Amino acid sequence: MSDENLVPIYTTRDISKADVIRAALEGEGIRCEMENEHQGGFTGVTKVRLFVLEGDKDKAVEFIDVHEDGDETDDPA
Template sequence: MDDQDLILVCTVQSPTEAEIIRGALQSAGIACQIGGEGQAGLAGVLAIDILTHASDTKKARQLLKQIRRDKIERKRERVAAKKAKAAAKDSTSEAIQELKPSTDIKKKPK
């Protein structure tokens, strides 16, 4: 990659997040470079830049925006599922508590 043609697409704090973004961009056919990969013991302290060719910048930003939207939607779905599960558990508990104990004990015929 020609360093003069590179444009900043986004900045992250985690090397893991940078690698995930690199993988997503590359799988979409967008070449990219991670700036600040050699942070050694300062990983998570210094910002990590994700850079692409100027011609790919718009496409890369759109892809990252869509990935963020999808992530938010998945989180909403997980929260809704947890709430539904908790509500179902509560209603089951209430139904069990409302059952009256049976005192009809039937003897087995001999």
């Protein structure tokens, strides 16, 4: 795999939380993409996943672990 491949690092059903994490990662200089961000009236029903470049995965996961309260997962499932 190339460092340019996007890999999943975080999964939640809370779109607001995912958006805050995405913004924080981008503030750290880590490019972050969100899957299922346009849920319409189904917020909380569909899982939202965050993706980063493979080369940034360890840094991103460490950043989330340090700042997260532990109720979500960095499991890409």
